[in-house]
Amino acid sequence: MSLAHDLESLAIDIAREAGELARNRREAGVAIAATKSAIADIVTEADREVEATIRARLAAARPDDGFLGEETGAERGTSGITWVVDPIDGTVNYAYGIPTYSVSIAAVRGEPTPGEWEALAAAVFHPAVDEMFHAAAGEGAWLGGQRLAVSAEIGPAGALLATGFGYDPETHAGDLERVGRVMPLARDLRRGGSAALDLSYVAAGRLDGYFERGLQPWDLAAGSLLVSEAGGRFARGADDGSRRSPLVVAAAPGLFDELAAAAGLG
Numbered sequence: 001m002s003l004a005h006d007l008e009s010l011a012i013d014i015a016r017e018a019g020e021l022a023r024n025r026r027e028a029g030v031a032i033a034a035t036k037s038a039i040a041d042i043v044t045e046a047d048r049e050v051e052a053t054i055r056a057r058l059a060a061a062r063p064d065d066g067f068l069g070e071e072t073g074a075e076r077g078t079s080g081i082t083w084v085v086d087p088i089d090g091t092v093n094y095a096y097g098i099p100t101y102s103v104s105i106a107a108v109r110g111e112p113t114p115g116e117w118e119a120l121a122a123a124v125f126h127p128a129v130d131e132m133f134h135a136a137a138g139e140g141a142w143l144g145g146q147r148l149a150v151s152a153e154i155g156p157a158g159a160l161l162a163t164g165f166g167y168d169p170e171t172h173a174g175d176l177e178r179v180g181r182v183m184p185l186a187r188d189l190r191r192g193g194s195a196a197l198d199l200s201y202v203a204a205g206r207l208d209g210y211f212e213r214g215l216q217p218w219d220l221a222a223g224s225l226l227v228s229e230a231g232g233r234f235a236r237g238a239d240d241g242s243r244r245s246p247l248v249v250a251a252a253p254g255l256f257d258e259l260a261a262a263a264g265l266g
């Protein structure tokens with residue numbers, strides 16, 4: 001068994017346990033613990049508890065690895081491998097009782113910075129429907145035991161696309177302009193509320209493409225490996241407005257160039 005495969009198995013086990021904890025806590029009722037970068041950017045007590053559980057499980061299984069999590073920050077390891085974790089991706093959905101949220105866990109080698117790391121393993125678990133998306137570098141992307149592939153072709157009605165909007169209201173006008181430029185390619189546009197699931201759905205061919213500005217490393221670490229292992233293309237670059245909040249584009253190869261150009265990927 002390869003290292004990537006071992007890391008994938010661990011990510012799957014922990015993502016399932018974490019997702020079940022999140023679902024149980026949701027059933028018991030959600031408490032908002034704090035707001036973060038903007039008033040719309042919230043963290044629930046469950047986000048913190050789920051991340052602590054993931055972090056403790058990883059520390060016990062692989063004590064030499066580093067950690068980068070949305071809620072508890074970064075810690076360098078000595079093995080060269082870092083776990084990049086979003087305990088609940090789709091926190092606003094979670095808080096409102098919408099079941100579109102996921103646990104996202106990735107293992108990366110090298111600097112824990114998108115574009116600099118080499119993603120080795122990924123698990124994205126959607127507890128509400130019991131779907132486990134997973135991938136290991138060079139070994140494909142999977143939904144449970146079914147191998148995934150991105151859309152083979154885009155139909156004459158256009159591409160089914162998804163996007164998202166950051167929490168900072170000042171960025172919304174630019175995001176909406178981008179939507180306007182992309183819509184001629186689209187048969188329709190989804191805004192699911194969990195970037196990790198959006199990327200998993202591109203990998204599964206449930207979406208033809210996805211674009212969003214301002215994602216954090218934990219939003220995209222697992223999903224980007226899923227897309228590339230499913231034969232899709234993923235890129236993260238400066239958008240035409242700001243170098244501070246890069247734009248992500250993921251799509252089937254037949255759509256990628258057109259989508260990236262319309263979205264303004266620099």
Ligand code: IPD
Nearest residue numbers: 088089090091164165193194195
């Ligand atoms: C958010 C979700 C959302 C995306 C936001 C992310 P969070 O993550 O992935 O779909 O549009 O940009 O911040 O805050 O729910 O972990």
Ligand code: CA
Nearest residue numbers: 086089090219
């Ligand atoms: Ca997230």
